[in-house]
Each structure stands twice: as C-alpha cells, then as structure tokens.
Amino acid sequence: MYLRLFSRLFAAMAGPRPVVLTGPSGAGKSTLLKMLMKEYEGVFGFSVSHTTRDPRPGEENGKDYHYVTREKMSEGISNGDFIENGGVLLGTCTEQGAYRKPCFKRGPRRLVFSKASVEDVQAKNLICILDVDIQGVKNIKKTDLNPIYVSIQPPSMETLEQRLRDRKTETEDSLQKRLETAQLDMELSKEPGIFDLVIINDNLEDAYGKLKEVLLEEIAKVQEANKS
Numbered sequence: 001m002y003l004r005l006f007s008r009l010f011a012a013m014a015g016p017r018p019v020v021l022t023g024p025s026g027a028g029k030s031t032l033l034k035m036l037m038k039e040y041e042g043v044f045g046f047s048v049s050h051t052t053r054d055p056r057p058g059e060e061n062g063k064d065y066h067y068v069t070r071e072k073m074s075e076g077i078s079n080g081d082f083i084e085n086g087g088v089l090l091g092t093c094t095e096q097g098a099y100r101k102p103c104f105k106r107g108p109r110r111l112v113f114s115k116a117s118v119e120d121v122q123a124k125n126l127i128c129i130l131d132v133d134i135q136g137v138k139n140i141k142k143t144d145l146n147p148i149y150v151s152i153q154p155p156s157m158e159t160l161e162q163r164l165r166d167r168k169t170e171t172e173d174s175l176q177k178r179l180e181t182a183q184l185d186m187e188l189s190k191e192p193g194i195f196d197l198v199i200i201n202d203n204l205e206d207a208y209g210k211l212k213e214v215l216l217e218e219i220a221k222v223q224e225a226n227k228s
C-alpha cells in the first residue's frame with residue numbers, strides 16, 4: 001500500500017504525464033495538436049530531440065536540437081538514455097509552445113530523444129507531446145515515462161489518400177510510400193492494449209473532443225499547479 005502511495009506521490013512530483021501521439025501521415029495529428037495548443041496555451045511542451053546532422057543556419061544547440069556525433073548517439077541508445085523514433089515518419093520536437101511539422105522531404109534518418117529531455121518538459125509543468133511513429137511507440141513502452149498513448153487514425157485509406165492529395169505536400173512517390181506505411185499503422189493500431197485511446201478522425205470536432213477528454217485530467221493538473 002505504501003509503495004503505491006509513494007509511486008503516486010513520485011508521479012505527481014515528476015509533473016504531468018507526457019502524451020504519445022501517433023498515427024499515419026495525414027491522419028490529422030498536427031491539425032488536432034494545433035487546436036489543443038490554441039485552446040490550452042502554455043499547457044503543452046515539446047522535448048528537444050537529438051540529431052546527428054549539423055546545425056543549419058539560425059538553429060541553436062539545445063533549442064532546435066541537441067547536435068551529437070554518431071558515436072554519442074549510439075552510446076546513448078545502448079545505455080538506454082535515448083529513445084529512438086522509427087522510420088521515415090519522424091516526430092517533431094521544437095521549443096516549447098511551437099509546433100513544427102516533421103520534415104519528410106529530408107528523407108529517412110535517425111532521430112532520437114532522451115528520457116531526460118522529456119523529464120525537462122515535465123519539470124516545467126508542461127505536458128510533453130511525443131509525436132512518434134509506431135516504432136517510437138514501442139520504444140517508449142520500454143521506458144518508465146508512463147505517457148498516455150493516443151493513436152489518430154483516418155476513417156479509411158481512401159479518405160487518407162484524398163486528404164494527403166488535398167494537402168499538396170507530397171509527390172506521387174512519397175504519397176504512395178505514406179499510404180503503404182499507413183496500411184501497416186492502421187493494422188497495428190487494432191492490436192489490443194497498445195493505446196489508451198484510438199481516435200478515428202472522421203469529423204474533426206468529434207475527434208478533438210475525444211482527444212481533449214482523455215487529456216483533461218493532466219490539463220487540469222497543469223492548470224491547478226500554475227495557480228499555486
């Protein structure tokens with residue numbers, strides 16, 4: 001009993017639970033996130049990812065990314081300090097309050113974030129959003145971060161294709177790749193026990209309502225802590 005009490009107390013001290021958001025490209029993750037961040041300003045944050053590429057002009061170490069060598073990254077991964085996000089569908093990580101879309105055009109590359117960078121966001125009393133692919137979800141499951149797992153799914157492959165076409169961000173080739181990955185993602189999302197919530201994003205307002213509902217307890221915690 002004491003153990004449970006202590007672990008609850010510890011969880012409360014660690015800050016709000018992070019949120020893992022996943023789903024096929026074009027399912028509506030960014031759209032829903034933007035709605036959340038607009039309604040709840042100063043409640044959500046993003047961890048800063050690690051990358052092995054060099055900083056681009058204007059980028060800042062520790063703000064845009066943590067720039068590390070390949071050796072350091074491999075070492076961090078084997079030590080279990082870093083959590084790898086999987087394939088092409090890279091997550092987004094940028095400074096608190098901002099939301100930058102994943103950059104698919106740069107192609108597949110290794111992107112990791114550290115447990116510590118998620119805990120930094122929690123320590124600021126912000127709900128850390130982890131926008132990751134299904135491999136990222138599996139890797140996070142191996143940690144003790146205890147996030148809320150949400151999968152955003154399109155109503156059908158046809159709708160997904162139409163939305164991606166309408167978004168006008170894809171070449172025919174990249175569109176086909178996204179659709180292939182989406183098929184797999186949609187199958188995996190049906191596996192029981194992976195997600196706390198699977199949202200079928202048909203009607204946007206309904207989908208947003210469901211997302212808000214699952215996060216309300218954490219949002220309330222952040223708002224409460226901000227008052228005191």
Ligand SMILES: Nc1ncnc2c1ncn2[C@@H]1O[C@H](COP(=O)(O)OP(=O)(O)OP(=O)(O)O)[C@@H](O)[C@H]1O
Pocket residue numbers: 023024025026027028029030031032101102163164166167201202203204205207
């Ligand atoms: N419920 C909805 N009804 C109609 N259109 C939608 C809905 N949700 C999102 N969209 C549109 O679908 C397109 C894809 O959405 P969005 O960019 O949010 O997807 P995403 O999951 O973030 O994709 P990616 O992982 O590639 O960034 C956007 O043009 C968005 O406006």
